[in-house]
Amino acid sequence: MNPLQTLRVALRALTRNKMRSFLTTLGVVIGVSAVIAMVAIGDGAKARVEATFAAMGSNMLIVLPGTSTAGGAMGGFGSMPTLTWDDLQAIQSEIPTVRAAAAQLRTNAQVMSEEQNWGTQIFGTSPEYFQIRTWPVAQGSLLTQGDVDSGNKVAVIGQTVADKLFGQNSNPVGQSIRIKSIPFTVVGVLDKKGQSQWGQDYDDIVVVPVTTYQQKIKGGLKNFIEGSVAVSATSADSTSRAESQIRALLRDRHRLPLGADDDFSIRNLSEIASAQQEGTRTLTTLLAAIAAVSLLVGGIGIMNIMLVSVTERTREIGLRMAVGAKPADIRLQFLVEALALSVTGGLIGVALGVFGAWRLATSFGWEVLYRPDVIAIAVGFSGLVGVVFGLYPAHKASRLDPITALRFE
Amino acid sequence: MSGPSLIQFQNVAKVYHMGDVEVHALRGVSLAIEQGEFTAIMGASGSGKSTLMNIVGLLDRPTGGVYLLEGEPVSALSTERLAEVRNRTIGFVFQSFNLLSRTSALENVELPLLYAGVGSAERRRRATASLERVDLGSRADHHPNQMSGGQQQRVAIARALVTEPRVILADEPTGNLDSRTSVEVMKLFQELGRGGITVVLVTHEPDIAQYASRVIHMRDGRVLSDERQDPKVAVVPPWTQGDEEDPP
Numbered sequence: 001m002n003p004l005q006t007l008r009v010a011l012r013a014l015t016r017n018k019m020r021s022f023l024t025t026l027g028v029v030i031g032v033s034a035v036i037a038m039v040a041i042g043d044g045a046k047a048r049v050e051a052t053f054a055a056m057g058s059n060m061l062i063v064l065p066g067t068s069t070a071g072g073a074m075g076g077f078g079s080m081p082t083l084t085w086d087d088l089q090a091i092q093s094e095i096p097t098v099r100a101a102a103a104q105l106r107t108n109a110q111v112m113s114e115e116q117n118w119g120t121q122i123f124g125t126s127p128e129y130f131q132i133r134t135w136p137v138a139q140g141s142l143l144t145q146g147d148v149d150s151g152n153k154v155a156v157i158g159q160t161v162a163d164k165l166f167g168q169n170s171n172p173v174g175q176s177i178r179i180k181s182i183p184f185t186v187v188g189v190l191d192k193k194g195q196s197q198w199g200q201d202y203d204d205i206v207v208v209p210v211t212t213y214q215q216k217i218k219g220g221l222k223n224f225i226e227g228s229v230a231v232s233a234t235s236a237d238s239t240s241r242a243e244s245q246i247r248a249l250l251r252d253r254h255r256l257p258l259g260a261d262d263d264f265s266i267r268n269l270s271e272i273a274s275a276q277q278e279g280t281r282t283l284t285t286l287l288a289a290i291a292a293v294s295l296l297v298g299g300i301g302i303m304n305i306m307l308v309s310v311t312e313r314t315r316e317i318g319l320r321m322a323v324g325a326k327p328a329d330i331r332l333q334f335l336v337e338a339l340a341l342s343v344t345g346g347l348i349g350v351a352l353g354v355f356g357a358w359r360l361a362t363s364f365g366w367e368v369l370y371r372p373d374v375i376a377i378a379v380g381f382s383g384l385v386g387v388v389f390g391l392y393p394a395h396k397a398s399r400l401d402p403i404t405a406l407r408f409e
Numbered sequence: 410m411s412g413p414s415l416i417q418f419q420n421v422a423k424v425y426h427m428g429d430v431e432v433h434a435l436r437g438v439s440l441a442i443e444q445g446e447f448t449a450i451m452g453a454s455g456s457g458k459s460t461l462m463n464i465v466g467l468l469d470r471p472t473g474g475v476y477l478l479e480g481e482p483v484s485a486l487s488t489e490r491l492a493e494v495r496n497r498t499i500g501f502v503f504q505s506f507n508l509l510s511r512t513s514a515l516e517n518v519e520l521p522l523l524y525a526g527v528g529s530a531e532r533r534r535r536a537t538a539s540l541e542r543v544d545l546g547s548r549a550d551h552h553p554n555q556m557s558g559g560q561q562q563r564v565a566i567a568r569a570l571v572t573e574p575r576v577i578l579a580d581e582p583t584g585n586l587d588s589r590t591s592v593e594v595m596k597l598f599q600e601l602g603r604g605g606i607t608v609v610l611v612t613h614e615p616d617i618a619q620y621a622s623r624v625i626h627m628r629d630g631r632v633l634s635d636e637r638q639d640p641k642v643a644v645v646p647p648w649t650q651g652d653e654e655d656p657p
Binding site: 002005009012016315316318319320321322323324325326327328329402403406 | 463466468469488489492493495496497501503507509511512520521523524525526529568572
């Protein structure tokens with residue numbers, strides 16, 4: 001009997017008992033749809049984490065000055081300035097894996113326009129900062145090295161600040177704002193970056209040249225940077241290398257003896273990002289494993305029904321053997337039936353899983369990401385379930401003795 | 410008759426082991442059945458007639474002796490080869506018809522051809538021809554539960570004939586039929602015999618055995634008697650009220 005005929009015979013047998021066939025496939029349907037929905041939602045969450053970290057800056061490291069110990073009380077990171085402007089120069093020029101580095105000085109201040117005022121954070125930094133954070137302007141232009149060199153009173157403002165001070169859809173470029181009563185000219189409005197992982201608004205910011213910042217807003221500490229240094233590595237792979245090279249450089253420059261603690265610290269944002277992703281991945285794996293177990297249960301359901309079917313159709317099997325079916329024909333027929341059940345269940349499961357993930361995502365505001373490889377594996381796995389759990393019933397059917405089978409009541 | 414007999418048993422024995430007990434179903438049966446013969450095998454239950462039938466039909470293997478079918482020893486063939494020989498050479502008719510339910514008469518008749526590897530158009534053609542041979546050409550798309558017992562048995566006979574076998578084995582084919590329909594089936598078997606097909610019939614009804622040209626009586630696994638006779642001509646009585654089938 002050729003495969004096509006076998007398939008036709010199997011489908012006939014299954015459609016003869018539609019309700020039962022449907023209920024049997026249900027286990028596989030639920031298993032496959034659960035796998036696909038879980039992975040789609042998990043991958044969506046992962047993609048969102050990636051996007052959030054990409055918004056923070058690409059391949060970014062933050063070098064913070066060290067801790068101060070005053071009378072046994074340890075201050076937090078950054079409580080004592082240990083990083084110098086020369087350190088920044090050295091990081092920029094001596095480490096090949098560093099693409100750009102910029103000091104970031106920060107304070108909170110009230111900012112005023114003609115009509116409005118708004119409390120926000122003021123960043124004093126250099127043009128490299130925008131490169132490190134991959135942050136272009138939406139309107140106007142970024143700060144230039146010339147602005148830093150001459151200490152120009154210019155500012156680039158975030159979208160939130162622009163909205164608060166000048167109203168929605170306005171063009172603040174060329175307008176004047178006052179920071180601590182000192183007038184600054186707005187030269188650009190930054191692209192919208194959205195919220196950080198922790199709900200902080202990236203766009204609530206005013207960026208001014210670092211020199212102007214030190215002269216007009218908050219006096220500096222001469223040689224020391226009263227803030228942190230943002231560093232961007234040349235590539236994602238070199239981030240860790242850049243981290244250790246910066247550490248070695250700074251320890252050398254600060255003349256720290258072997259065994260002494262660092263007087264600075266380095267935060268590797270890509271490590272934090274990968275830890276976050278690891279968490280999401282673990283959750284996805286866990287959910288997919290639970291879903292896979294339900295697929296297994298679905299397979300057992302198929303085996304159960306196939307065994308019932310073999311018993312019920314004992315006479316039919318006997319007759320088929322009497323009219324010339326070989327044991328292999330019978331085995332193949334029942335195997336194909338089990339396979340048809342499980343693969344049909346798998347395909348329905350794919351449709352249901354894709355739809356279910358989409359529904360959940362829209363109602364909870366999640367992101368979903370469908371992976372063709374996961375869908376293919378889920379369908380393939382359901383087929384495998386059919387073969388594995390169909391094999392025993394099919395073998396049992398093929399081993400029947402036609403005489404006994406024909407007499408079976 | 411020239412050449413070897415179609416079916417030849419040489420001292421065939423069959424012993425079943427049921428636990429510790431040995432059951433001698435056949436104790437050395439020797440017989441020969443020629444092409445076109447219409448043989449009835451009679452005997453009480455336990456006489457070995459069913460075992461004999463199963464061995465002739467290649468559903469069972471003897472534990473002793475030699476079985477030659479078309480002159481070939483078939484006892485030692487593999488299960489696969491037996492299935493092929495059965496498919497090609499033998500057609501079965503059962504007491505309980507054994508038609509597939511929820512499957513049309515035509516598809517029921519096509520079944521043996523499916524396992525013979527015949528293409529679908531050819532299958533359809535031959536199955537239709539076979540149904541016409543048993544006067545059921547107009548009922549090809551009926552399902553078994555839409556047919557009377559006599560019609561169902563005729564579908565089963567059409568199924569047995571569709572591979573153009575040399576032997577038809579009928580196991581109590583009239584056991585579930587009324588007397589009129591039984592005569593119809595016997596008439597059909599007599600026609601097949603005239604067409605060169607060998608019919609072996611197992612029955613315990615002497616009325617039915619009358620239609621055969623040869624009657625073998627079995628008892629305790631042995632042939633008790635083996636007689637040729639002039640068969641009674643099967644004449645289907647005219648329709649009377651209360652018969653199960655609709656008049657044509």
